[in-house]
Amino acid sequence: MSIEVKNVRFAYSRGKTVLDDISFQIPDGEFVCLLGPNGVGKSTLFKCILRLLTGYSGEIFISGVDSGSLSAKELSRRVAYIPQSAAAIFNYTVKDTVLMGTTATVDGLHSPGKREELCADQALELLNIQDLKDRMFTRISGGERQLVLIARALAQQARILLMDEPTANLDYGNQLRVLEKIKALSQNGYTVLQSTHNPEQAFWYADRVLAVHGGKLIADGAPEKVMDSALLKTLYQIDVSIESLHGGKAHVCLPKKLLS
Amino acid sequence: MSLNRKKSIPLLVFMFLLLLVTAVFSLLIGRFDISIRECFGILLSKIFPIEPYWTKVQNNMLTLVRLPRIVIAILVGSSLAVAGTSYQCIFRNPMCAPDILGASTGAAFGASLAILLGKSNMTITIWAFLSSMVCVLLVLFFSRLCRGNQILNLILAGIMVGSIFSAGNSYIKMIADPNNTLPAITYWLMGSLSGADTKKMSYIWIPLLIGMVPIFLLRWKINILTLDDDEAKTMGINTRLTRTVVILAATLLTAASVSVSGIIGWVGLVMPHIARKLVGDDCRILIPASALIGGIFLLLVDDLARNLYTIELPLGILTSLIGAPFFLYLMIRRRE
Numbered sequence: 339m340s341i342e343v344k345n346v347r348f349a350y351s352r353g354k355t356v357l358d359d360i361s362f363q364i365p366d367g368e369f370v371c372l373l374g375p376n377g378v379g380k381s382t383l384f385k386c387i388l389r390l391l392t393g394y395s396g397e398i399f400i401s402g403v404d405s406g407s408l409s410a411k412e413l414s415r416r417v418a419y420i421p422q423s424a425a426a427i428f429n430y431t432v433k434d435t436v437l438m439g440t441t442a443t444v445d446g447l448h449s450p451g452k453r454e455e456l457c458a459d460q461a462l463e464l465l466n467i468q469d470l471k472d473r474m475f476t477r478i479s480g481g482e483r484q485l486v487l488i489a490r491a492l493a494q495q496a497r498i499l500l501m502d503e504p505t506a507n508l509d510y511g512n513q514l515r516v517l518e519k520i521k522a523l524s525q526n527g528y529t530v531l532q533s534t535h536n537p538e539q540a541f542w543y544a545d546r547v548l549a550v551h552g553g554k555l556i557a558d559g560a561p562e563k564v565m566d567s568a569l570l571k572t573l574y575q576i577d578v579s580i581e582s583l584h585g586g587k588a589h590v591c592l593p594k595k596l597l598s
Numbered sequence: 599m600s601l602n603r604k605k606s607i608p609l610l611v612f613m614f615l616l617l618l619v620t621a622v623f624s625l626l627i628g629r630f631d632i633s634i635r636e637c638f639g640i641l642l643s644k645i646f647p648i649e650p651y652w653t654k655v656q657n658n659m660l661t662l663v664r665l666p667r668i669v670i671a672i673l674v675g676s677s678l679a680v681a682g683t684s685y686q687c688i689f690r691n692p693m694c695a696p697d698i699l700g701a702s703t704g705a706a707f708g709a710s711l712a713i714l715l716g717k718s719n720m721t722i723t724i725w726a727f728l729s730s731m732v733c734v735l736l737v738l739f740f741s742r743l744c745r746g747n748q749i750l751n752l753i754l755a756g757i758m759v760g761s762i763f764s765a766g767n768s769y770i771k772m773i774a775d776p777n778n779t780l781p782a783i784t785y786w787l788m789g790s791l792s793g794a795d796t797k798k799m800s801y802i803w804i805p806l807l808i809g810m811v812p813i814f815l816l817r818w819k820i821n822i823l824t825l826d827d828d829e830a831k832t833m834g835i836n837t838r839l840t841r842t843v844v845i846l847a848a849t850l851l852t853a854a855s856v857s858v859s860g861i862i863g864w865v866g867l868v869m870p871h872i873a874r875k876l877v878g879d880d881c882r883i884l885i886p887a888s889a890l891i892g893g894i895f896l897l898l899v900d901d902l903a904r905n906l907y908t909i910e911l912p913l914g915i916l917t918s919l920i921g922a923p924f925f926l927y928l929m930i931r932r933r934e
Contacts, residue, residue, distance in 0.1 A: 390828050414834030421829055427690050428824050428879035441822055442834030449818040449882055494833060 339401040339416055339497040339529055340365050341387065346396035348382055356382045357394070358553035364531060364546075366497075369524035371540035371561075372533040374550035375573055380533040383550070384500050387531075388419055400498065414442040418491035420501040423483040423508075432470045432478065432486050436461055439493035454493075461492035465519055481512025485519060492523075499523070501532040505539070517543050537570060541589040549573060562589065606883040609876065613890040617672070620894050624668050624901050630659050666799040667791050671900040672893040674791070674859045675869070677806050677851040679892025682866030683873065683885055684813050684848040687820045688841050689749050692874075695867035696852035699752075699845070700760035702863075704733025705856035707763040710770045710783045719793065722786075723857040727805070730853035733763055738845065748827075789860035789914030791900050798858050809850035810889075812843055817881040820844060824879075862896070862914050864921025869895055871928055 341364045348357040356379040364370050374380050385391040387398055389405055398405045400416050408416070418439070430438075439461070440454035450458075462468045465485050470478060475486060484504055491499055501520070505513040513536075521543045524530045534540065540547045540561045547564055549557035551573055557564040570578050570591065577594040625637050632640075636652040640660050643650065650657070678696060685694040696702055708729025712722040737759045741752040767787070774780040813820070819840050822830045830837045852866070872895075873888040896913075899920065903911045 385828070388828075388832050390831055410831065410836060411834040414832060417832070419829065419832040421826065426824070427692065428687070428874075430821070430879055434821070434880050438822055438825070439833065441819070444818070447815040447819075 340399075341417075341498060341529065341531065342397075342399040342402070343383075343387070344397040344399070346383070346386060346394050346398065348379070348386055348391065348394040355553050357386070359396075360550070360553075360555050361396075362548055362555060362558055364529055366529055367524055367527045368545045369521060369530045369543060370532070370546045370548060371544035372531060372548045372550065373535075373537060373540060373573060374533075376535075378550050379553060380550060381502055384419070384502055384531075384533070387500060388417060389413060411442050414494060414496065416496050417498045417500060418494045418496035420484075420487050420491050420499060420504055422503050422506050423480055423487055426475055429474050429476050432462070432467075432473050432475055433458060435475045435486055436489045436493050439490035440495075442494060457495070458489075458493045461489040464492060464523075465489050479512070481508050481516055484508060484512070484516050488516075488519065488523075497527065498529045499531070501530065503533050503535065506535065513539075537565060537591050538589070540565065541591075562586075565589075567594075606877045606887075610883065610886055610890065613887065613894070617890055617894050617897075620897050621668055621672065624671075624897055625660065625664050627901060627905055628659075628664060629905075630656070632656050632660055636660075662796055666796045667794040667900070667904075668897060669799050670794040670802065670858060671791055671897045673803060673806050674855040674862065675865060675892040675894070675896025676889040677809065677855045677892070678862065678865040678896075679869035679873070679888040680810065680813060680885060681848040681851040681855075683870040683881070683888040684820060684844050685866075686870055687881060688823045688844050689752065690824055691749065691753070692871070693867075694753075695864075696848070697760070697863070697866070699737050699756050699849060699852075700733040700763060701730050701849050701852040702856050702861050703760040703763045703767070705730035705853050706787055706861050707733070707766050707770075709786055709857070709860070710767055710774075713783050713786065714770050714774050714779055716779070720797075723798070726857035727853045729763075730856060731849065733759055734845075734849045734853075785912060786860040787914075788912035789862040789917070790903070790910065790912050791859050792904075792910050794858065802854060802858050805850055805854035809847045809854065812847040813851075813885060816840060816844060817885045820881045820885070860912075860914065862917050864917045864925070865892055865896060868921040868925050868928075871925070875928075 344361050346357055346360045347355065349355045360383065372380050382391065386394045400408065400413070405413060436458040437450050437454060440450050440457050444450050444454060459468065462471060465488060467482065467485050467489065470482060470486065475483065505516055508516060517539060520530055520532065544561055546559060547557060547561045548555060549569060556572065557569050565580065567578055567580055570576065578591045579594050579597055581590050581592055583590060626632060626634060636656055637660060639648055640652055640657050642648055681696045682694070685696065686692050705726040708725040709722050712725040717725070737752065737755045740755040740759065741748065744751040771780060771783055774783055819835060822833060822835050823837060823841060827837055869892040870888050873884055873891050877883045877887045899916050900913060903913050903916055
C-alpha cells in the first residue's frame with residue numbers, strides 16, 4: 339500500500355505552523371526514514387496520517403483513497419502505528435498484547451476468537467519471537483518489547499507501518515536487531531515510514547530519506563544522494579563528515595572535530 | 599503473578615463454587631438457629647411442594663431476613679469491585695476506585711437530604727441514585743471543559759466536585775435533628791446492609807444488571823483502553839464512545855449499590871487488586887474474577903458485621919479496618 343501526502347499544512351491552535359506545505363509519496367514496500375530535529379513536527383505528521391489530528395489542510399491518500407473517507411476501523415486495517423516501547427501500566431502477556439492488534443477485525447462486542455489467535459501467532463512467528471508468547475510484556479527486554487509492538491501492528495493486518503523512533507530507547511545491539519527485522523518486513527512488501535534521530539540508520543537500512551526542517555520538507559531521495567554534511571548541518575547544527583566505506587557499500591557519519 | 603487464560607477458567611469456576619458455599623454458610627449463621635437440612639428444605643419448598651418440617655419463624659427468618667441480605671451483599675460487593683476494576687482500566691490508573699468520580703459522595707448527599715426531609719426508604723434510594731448521577735455528570739462536564747491531560751483532569755474534577763457535595767453533607771448533618779435523623783444519616787454514611795429486605799432485593803438487581811452487562815460485553819475493548827489513547831485509536835477503536843459507556847455503566851453500578859447499602863469504602867479499590875494478583879490484568883478474566891471476589895468478600899464481612907457482637911457493626915467500618923491495612927500490605931509487597 340502507498341501513502342501520498344499532498345500539500346499538508348498544520349498549526350496547533352494559537353501556535354505557529356508546524357507543518358508547512360508537506361508533500362511526498364511513498365510507494366509499496368519502501369523503507370523510508372524521516373529525519374529532523376526534536377520538535378520539528380515528525381510526530382505531528384504521523385498523527386495527521388493516522389487521523390489522530392484532523393485539523394490539517396491538504397490531502398492524505400492511503401493507496402489512492404482519501405484517508406478522510408475511511409472509517410477509523412478501515413484506516414486501522416491499512417495503517418498501523420508503532421510507538422516507542424514504554425512500560426505498560428497493566429501487565430499483559432506478550433500473546434495478549436499482540437492479540438490487541440486484531441481488535442479492528444473483531445466484530446462489535448466480541449472478544450478475539452480462533453481466527454484472531456491464529457493471526458497473532460503468525461505475527462509472532464514472522465518476527466521469530468514465538469518463544470516470548472507466555473512471558474509478561476513488562477518483564478521482557480526493551481528490544482523484545484519493540485518487536486512485540488511490531489508484531490501487534492502486523493496482527494492488525496495493516497500493510498503500512500508508521501514507527502515513531504522505534505529504536506530510541508534500545509541498546510546498540512537491539513537497535514540493529516530491530517532495524518534488521520523492519521528491513522526484512524519492507525522487503526516482504528510492507529511500507530515503512532520510520533522517524534529516527536540517527537542518520538546512520540538511514541544510510542544502512544533505508545531506501546529513501548525524508549528530511550523535515552522548519553515545517554518544510556528540505557530533502558527527499560536515496561540516502562547516498564541527499565544526505566551530505568550540509569543537510570546534517572542544517573538539521574542538527576553540527577559539523578560531520580560522511581565517510582564511504584567498503585567501496586561505497588556503507589556510510590558512516592563522523593564528527594569533524596574528531597578528524598581535525 | 600499471572601496465569602494464562604486457559605489456566606484461569608478453573609480458577610473462576612472454583613471462585614464461583616466458593617461463593618456458593620459462602621452463601622449457604624451465611625444463610626446458616628446468625629442468632630436464630632437454622633440447620634442445613636431446614637435451610638435447604640425451606641429454599642426447595644419455594645419450587646417443589648415439600649411438607650414443612652420447620653417452623654414459620656424459621657421460614658420467615660430465612661427468606662425475609664437472611665436471604666435478601668445475602669443476595670444484596672453479593673450484588674453490592676460484586677458491583678463495587680467490577681466498577682473499581684473498570685475505572686482503573688479506563689483511567690489507566692491502578693489507584694482509581696468508585697469514589698474517584700464522586701459517585702459515592704454524591705449518593706451520600708442525596709440520601710442524607712432525603713433522610714433529613716423525612717422521606718421514605720424508597721425515596722432515599724432514588725434520591726441517592728439521582729444525586730450520584732448528577733455528581734458524576736458534573737465531574738465529566740468539568741473535566742471536558744479543561745484542556746490537557748484528560749485523565750488527570752477527571753480525577754481532579756472528581757476531588758473538587760466530591761468536596762462540594764461532602765460540604766453539603768456536613769451541613770445536613772449539622773442541621774439534622776440529633777435525636778432521630780442525625781443517627782440515621784450517620785449510620786447510613788458508615789454503610790450497612792441491615793436495611794436489606796425483599797423489597798430492595800426485588801428491584802435493585804435491575805440497575806445492577808443494566809450496569810454489569812455492557813462492562814461484561816466490552817471487557818476485551820476495556821483491555822485496549824488501558825493503552826495510550828492514541829495507540830488505542832489507531833487500532834480502530836472509538837475510544838471516546840467506549841470510555842463513556844464504561845464510565846456510565848460503572849457509575850450506575852456504584853450509585854445503585856450505594857443507594858441500598860450506604861457508603862462502603864475500599865471494596866472498589868482492594869478487591870480489584872486482589873483479583874489482579876490472582877488472575878492477572880486481562881479483563882476477559884479479571885472482570886468476572888473481580889465480581890466473584892467482591893461478592894465473597896462483602897458477604898464474609900457482612901457475616902462479621904451481624905454476628906461479631908450483639909449489636910450490629912456498620913459495614914463501612916469493617917471494610918475500612920480490613921481493606922486499608924491490606925492495601926498497605928499490597929503496596930509494600932509490590933515495591934519489593
